[in-house]
Amino acid sequence: MKKISVVLGAMLLGGFVSACGEEEQQTGDGPIKVVATTSQIGDSVSQIGGDLVEVTSLMGPGVDPHSYQATQNDINALQNADIVFYNGLHLEGKMDEIFEQISASKPVLALGESLDEEHLLADSENSNVVDPHIWFDVHLWKEALENATHELAELLPAEVETLENQQEEYFADLDRLITESEDLMEKIGEEKRVLITAHDAFGYFGRMHDLEVIGLQGLSTEDEIGLNEIQQTVTLLVDRKIPSVFVESSISDRSIQAVIQGAEQSGHEVEMGGELYSDAMGEEGTEEGTYIGMYLHNVKTISEALNEDGE
Incomplete structure (x- = not known):
């Protein structure tokens, strides 16, 4: 091929x-x-x-x-x-x-x-x-x-x-x-300010909003994901009691599901925080099909999932 x-x-x-x-x-x-x-x-x-x-x-x-x-x-x-x-x-x-x-x-x-x-x-x-x-x-x-x-x-x-x-x-x-965006992201508690996604697309987002960003797959979706990366992420989730991880609209969710299962086996329940738009936007004709709508969707999804007060 x-x-x-x-x-x-x-x-x-x-x-x-x-x-x-x-x-x-x-x-x-x-x-x-x-x-x-x-x-x-x-x-x-x-x-x-x-x-x-x-x-x-x-x-x-x-x-x-x-x-x-x-x-x-x-x-x-x-x-x-x-x-x-x-x-x-x-x-x-x-x-x-x-x-x-x-x-x-x-x-x-x-x-x-x-x-x-x-x-x-x-x-x-x-x-x-x-x-x-x-x-x-x-x-x-x-x-x-x-x-x-x-x-x-x-x-x-x-x-x-x-x-x-x-x-x-x-x-x-x-x-x-x-x-x-800044108003919403400020609601996330200091110890919960960790964004875990399938691949490392959110570095600039993390820098702008003071989030620690962990992408299992690296900058490119063609990078390999090893068991070591998955286990390190599981350990981080358990040690810091991170409540949620996120999938991406253009990326397979297999690695994220593996992380969730690994955390559960270690006694820490992790929720799927929602779907984020990373390298691609939403359907044309929808709010998420615009740059502003896509960005705001991500901000709201991340803030609601990581905000410990659930507000």
């Missing part, structure tokens, strides 16, 4: 490179065509761009960007785009070569790589690996979106004022999200 995937990827990339050699598509009078990899990027850019943009997100609900491979439809969308936004920092690792190729023919921005490196988190086990889950620090996400707005303005020089006003309105919504 791996050999087939490699061959298919080479065919798709080859077709894309050929297409890039053709005459570039000219932007008409309508909205510019934006392609975003993740829904987090797609929704946020849509809010800032408004009627000036037509946004296509390649990765929908339940899709894991770490293992995602481009389809022919994706290649067509990228070919027809006026500008492309992706997260970068190897979140969409299997598409890196494609982004490198298309950057020769149109604007391409990796939001994570547009940020000051001093603001980024490194893997605790490998300082050369950067945590790509930047959208979980809303302050950092605003900075990344400012860079995206600048790129849109380059394509729409007559609409700079409109873009700036729409960005200001959206950032006001994000500031309200920050305030509400």
Whole structure:
């Protein structure tokens, strides 16, 4: 199966490179065509761009960007785009070569790589690996979106004022999200401020909200989970009497179930705190299908599960 995937990827990339050699598509009078990899990027850019943009997100609900491979439809969308936004920092690792190729023919921005490196988190086990889950620090996400707005303005020089006003309105919504999130997270008692999930996607969230974060699988969902990691987590749960652990919408719950069972065998009952959105958002048309709704869902779920008073 791996050999087939490699061959298919080479065919798709080859077709894309050929297409890039053709005459570039000219932007008409309508909205510019934006392609975003993740829904987090797609929704946020849509809010800032408004009627000036037509946004296509390649990765929908339940899709894991770490293992995602481009389809022919994706290649067509990228070919027809006026500008492309992706997260970068190897979140969409299997598409890196494609982004490198298309950057020769149109604007391409990796939001994570547009940020000051001093603001980024490194893997605790490998300082050369950067945590790509930047959208979980809303302050950092605003900075990344400012860079995206600048790129849109380059394509729409007559609409700079409109873009700036729409960005200001959206950032006001994000500031309200920050305030509400901080109020809810402050309710969690000091000894219960431990967030345990299937993979290590919540590092920036933990830094922003002063939570200790433990992901069984590491930064990428392609990392292996060993029995040692599961046993260490069980010991932590028992020793510190952590009440809840969490599953993720785009990740199997097998490792989390193993942790719950291990804690029970050690005499400590652990509840499933709920489902969090990590690498993917909710269904389109729902609150969780927006960046703000997804983030607030996570905050409420975590706060209610870990708040010892149950408020």
